[in-house]
């Protein structure tokens with residue numbers, strides 16, 4: 001199971017910079033719209049505290065790496081360019097944008113908190129980032145509404161068989177959003193509009209579209225360019241605004257993350273991505289030192305650069321993904337001499353049996369019971385897996 005985190009936002013907010021900082025790949029960046037024509041897919045990492053030290057072992061990750069007890073587990077990051085107002089009507093790179101967006105599991109909305117770009121991404125001053133936050137939600141809602149309306153239309157014009165229920169029709173029409181009948185049913189009930197679409201007015205439809213969007217495209221806001229005083233002032237204001245309470249906002253500086261990673265690669269600092277501090281280890285000029293000390297101040301104010309934090313908040317907090325280590329009750333090593341080689345990211349609310357299936361369908365089919373490797377306790381198939389569990393599956397085969 002591999003998750004895809006999508007970076008979205010109007011042009012020039014720093015999506016490519018964020019993407020590059022998170023993946024250290026080379027994607028063109030520049031302060032003008034449409035630099036990134038094709039969506040870029042790269043490998044980023046999310047941090048998970050390694051379980052091996054608890055067993056007095058040293059792990060040998062098969063993918064990603066482990067740095068002083070912190071596992072860096074790979075995840076896919078997608079730079080989804082091309083969102084401008086009216087994208088759902090096919091303006092700009094709208095349609096490409098929408099189909100790329102469908103492939104993502106969770107979104108990080110990169111917002112230029114400095115207010116130095118207007119709604120189209122052109123240079124300006126004093127732009128309110130709240131406008132961008134609202135615009136993106138509305139844009140997505142309109143897109144969902146369009147697809148929802150098609151489903152209602154099909155239902156009403158009788159393309160479906162007599163006894164097809166509306167949730168069935170909508171689940172089919174909206175299948176690209178990875179929803180299903182049960183979810184649609186639940187959301188129709190939540191909106192409280194009944195199951196007769198002829199009775200849904202425009203507002204009901206929009207509200208339902210919005211609920212489906214929220215359920216299928218959970219989102220975190222990365223308040224980017226937080227290294228500028230303008231962004232810091234906007235951040236103070238917006239995080240104190242009750243209208244925006246429902247959002248998860250992570251303060252971020254793609255520039256700071258990129259600078260630290262570059263300095264680390266050049267051997268002049270020792271920086272572990274996501275950390276709240278770093279050490280200067282090489283010879284640097286006074287100017288470089290001044291720049292790095294500014295970044296250090298930023299880290300002590302905001303806890304980190306926010307790039308790792310935004311990805312992890314999206315995956316673990318908003319989406320609810322569970323990291324779990326396949327282990328062995330009689331030691332963590334396998335027959336190839338690897339120690340705790342894997343850390344799986346599995347869907348929220350997964351059971352021990354689901355976990356077994358994520359290892360291999362044969363392991364799922366032959367599931368007898370599982371073992372919690374920390375306590376050696378036996379776990380039944382309905383056991384709900386907890387983050388950082390170390391589990392061995394015992395099978396009949």
Ligand SMILES: Nc1nc2c(ncn2[C@@H]2O[C@H](COP(=O)(O)OP(=O)(O)O)[C@@H](O)[C@H]2O)c(=O)[nH]1
Pocket residue numbers: 009010011012013014015016017018028029030031032033034035036224225226227228252253254255256
């Ligand atoms: N101050 C500051 N500027 C940034 C940051 N991230 C990106 N930028 C600048 O914002 C502009 C647009 O960046 P880019 O990554 O191309 O944005 P995109 O169009 O959303 O992909 C460039 O001039 C970047 O250098 C940041 O964290 N801080």
Ligand SMILES: [Mg+2]
Pocket residue numbers: 012015016017028029035036081
């Ligand atoms: Mg870009």
